[in-house]
Amino acid sequence: MKNTIALRIADFLKNHPPFDMLSKEQLLEVSSRVQVLYYDKNKVIFNENDEGHNQFYVVHKGAVALQKRRDGQDFTTIDNCDEGDIFGLRPLIARENYVIKAMTREESIVYGIPIATFRPIVEQNPQVGNFLIESFASNTENPYSEEYRKKLYTEEDIDVQLQTTTDLSDLQPTKYVKNVFTCPPEETTQNVALLMREKNIGSVVITHEEIPVGIVTDRDLKNKIVTGDFPISTPIRNIMTTPVICYPKNTTIAQAQIALMKHKIGHLCITKDGTPKSRLIGLISEHDITVSQGNNPSVLMKAIKRASKTKHLKRIHEKIMILLKGYIRQNIPLTHISRIITELNDATIKRCIELSLAKIPETPPVKFAWMSLGSQGRKEQLLHTDQDNAIVFENVVDERLEETKAYFIALAQKVTKRLNTLGYEYCPADMMASNPKWCLSLDEWKAQFTKWIAEPGDDEILLCSIFFDFDISYGDSTLTDILGKHIFEKTAQNTYFFAMLGKSVLQNPSPLGFFRQFLVEQNGEYKDFFDLKKRAITPITDAGRVLILSHQIQHINNTAERFEKLAELEPENKQLYLSCSYTSKALLKFRTKHGLMHNDSGRYIELSALSKEEKMKLKRCFKTIREIQELIKIRYKLTSFI
Template sequence: MSSELTEIKTFIQATNPLDLLPEPILEKLIKQVQICYVRCDETLPPQGITDPSLYVIRKGTLSVIKNNQELIEKLAEGDICSVFCSQDAVSNTLVKADEDTLIYAISFSSLLEICVEHPHVGAFFTKPAAERLSDQVSKINEQEVVSSTLMNRSIGDFFSSPAVTIEETTSLQSAAMIMTERNFSSLLIIRDKALVGIVTDKDFRCRGLAKGLTLSAPVSDIMTADVQMIDVNASAYEALIKMNSRGIHHLPVSRKGQLAGMVTITDLMRQESLSSVNVSSMIAKAKDVTELSHISDLLPKLQVSMAKLGTSASSVGKTMSAIADAFTCKLIELAKAHLGDEPVPFVWVSAGSQARQEQMVSSDQDNALIIDDSLQEQHRPWFTQLAQFVCDGLAQCGYPYCPGDVMASNQKWRQTQAVWHKYFTQWIDKPDPKALMHCSIFFDMRSVYGKESLLEDVRQKMLKKTQGNTLFLAHLSANAIKLRPPLGFFRDFVLTDNGKHKNTLDLKHNGIAPVVDLARIYALSEGIEEVNTLKRLTQAMGTSSLTQGSGKSLFSAFEFLTMSKVKHQAKQLLEGEETDCFISPNALSKLDREHLKDAFKVIKEMQSVRQTTYG
């Protein structure tokens, strides 16, 4: 091989994704290279090149301009220009040399012919960034070895339907006969067709026989009231975690808000035993905060284990959030054991990443209390003590106090439903910077313990005010696009330039958070109740706020970024370091760097659309 070809080969070998080709294939490809010289201000393709071709920049810089005015990107030494791989793709795109530039041209048809056994190489150049990213996420998902098949299956695969119900006036004897005849361990109790309770074998023993009730007594005397349902589309894993954390074995299932059936812990546990479920079971059995604190030491190992198994970032987030819910529920129960039952109804809500079910190890607390409007002044000390006990307990279990004091222990976030209505009204009607900061936290809330309708009423009124509210959405959009993806014009990353994390990428603030913000805006625009980012994107797709294609691109970008975060944090946990979201590009493979650029490019484009929409 001549010295000239050797130099070309050395350069091409360092260019992604051509560096993935085997040596014999690469040598064939090198022989097809044409060396071209483009003078400053001249446009591509170079003189004499008529076939669709791929261009590798050896020296110099190129500008890629769309619609004769919009600068899309700049390409420099080592970059590849794939604009001219297809004749159809160049009608509105101009590529111009910013200085005298030396490039290597490769006929695209020759590339495909030589790389016929490596179709992913050709596909890399013909597919847009969003599609490349989607393909990569699909590959990762295919490789996922989830610790539980329950994560990927809905309750619809397990529950019994239709629901067997009896009226609350039914006698104990009649109820027992029905359970015996049908070999059921529980029955659902209704009043005027509405679910009001559940009765189980244990209730007959502990509340019926043990207390000497007569067989003619109504079943309402022994039933458990205020039963919570779970939607048929929820994951079976979520149901299992919920039952373990609350120490129950039966969970009514709803479809579109209506009672549809029942799922039992036996239905789910016969499938498999999960380490994360075991953690939740340990939490439910803990006797004090010290014991809970010891259990929390298992969480870093659990997150590392899931990362090693290839568990998706979405599943990791749901698992860690469910465990945080379990800790919270147990702490509330421990508090009530000392304080007595609540004087009026309340709901403990999580906010931020826990509410969105996207939490990881060492995430800060974000929580609040919504209390029934029947609250009297003499009741406040009970809720003050509850909040302080739970927040302190969570801190002991590895969930740091919120630096901004967004916790139920702060009286401002421990208020009646009426006050919460006022909060949201003020934030929406007067969206100043502080209000917008609160929106980014409290517009993502989820019930963890207590009377869920207290939160749902607040959410419904809030969504009525935000849907179609162009002034508020404009302010929210302007605030959301302040966090920009770290991409420079030269298709390279813009790295942090000072402090502890110098020369790294901030995945959280410059990648993940912008998608979370966009998904929240789409949800508020369309009146979507969901708070999980991927579910928000899914439900918003096809609406006036988000096209199907753009939604899928953002979905893939979010999955890839969160997967990168999970892998990064697993490595830190294994090395005994504190977790963060700062990644050095040098620690990534060349291909992962390209996919990361694709993800940032998708986000940048969607932020531009948002900016255009609301100026």
């Protein structure tokens, strides 16, 4: 027999976050264990210093005030909860006594959600946990603390959840737009649309005697006018969204964000007293939240896509570095860090290209692809290092080749200049798309790669080590796919080429010298410093490249992922390859950490600054490097080269 009460509760909860993130089975399980509570007006649900209940609460009907004692004085209201709002989360998140009071403002029905039932769901679903933490921060006025996350999740869960960690400066007031465009309800939709186009805005608030009664956005025009549901001459009141959700001007970022999520809307109206019955003074949009909470990956991605100037991208990129610092400080697994930062870096490069294209009057004469090379091509460029990039464009007749190439070189000059402004230094060896040597047609690139593979001297092998690790950042992927296939066709069964690639892996032997001392630079600017890139990162990177290339595996550029694939392909060497994967990530994280610490590339390490634990970790990495070098020496019969 169906539990009709549980079904009704589930029907209510499924319309409110975070319950809308649950599966049907999870929702019914929770709903069947909910306690339905009725309270008269001005009844205390829990008081300051009360022991935490075994449940948290959701308002079904009515209103609940959350109050906090200020400096030993009387209680003041810090938040009001109405239908669908969550409160009383402290026992779930912090497992502590309450520090605020919850009291009904009117007759209310409240659902008690058992913590014992809900905690396993939180541990399985990071989105649910993150929403609860943000709700907790919002309605308690407590600063967000990683301590709470550790209490909410088990230690094993933290690594999985941390990629969505936010540095909640969310309790700062949200900046809002004060110059809001408004119109009366009887205005025609056509005039409102013309206003939005003229002012380049995405919304207009509908007001009556300065009181907000509705809002119209681009989406409303698309869904109600473009579809033909209403004529363009219809009064705007017929298509506006109403009622509007209103908040006071001191609304925090967390409160605004949760309100937008809860009501599934894109704008909040700011009124004089925070109610829909007072004068409109401003507007908060999702974009305002984006700007305010600029250290969340999804938020940063949206900001990058909307950036209209290089200076905007520069500010966003600075926030990416703040995000990276937070990830490193919290010891998040490098796999998560690399994926997130690489996506943000790729989006930044793409936006630089889009902005540069917009500055050139002519459209590209043919299809092209912008290739990121080296560490960015391998998805390993976390810090600001120098640029390595190239352009491949569609083949053209000889008469048009120079003209076409000139267009793309001009484009590349604009792009590399923008990237330099963001903090990516120009390549000292000029391995950039702005160099005519690295801005070539598809056939020219094929000829170039064929020459390097056929005549693999030291210079050619060095160039292969850079250009073989390419990844498309913008443009037509068919061009890079063809180029990749050409490389594999030319290297297949080419034992001499692989021997030369293998030889390059052995150029830098295991970084430990006699008596297990580190080999350091003997002269120059970095005398007595350890070159982490040359003596550790490059050997493991080169080893992964030659081995994966010999297996003819395309589209895996990341060093750690290459070794993980090799572990599948060669079970007999699985442990060594997995150790190499770990080593590549450990070295990259080590370099990133020290680069952030010293505000440089992290390449050169001052050994005296290392802790004993850090030195031991590096030495374990060096042991793996020595073992993979031995494997390559035997596999490619390189004793004659040594």
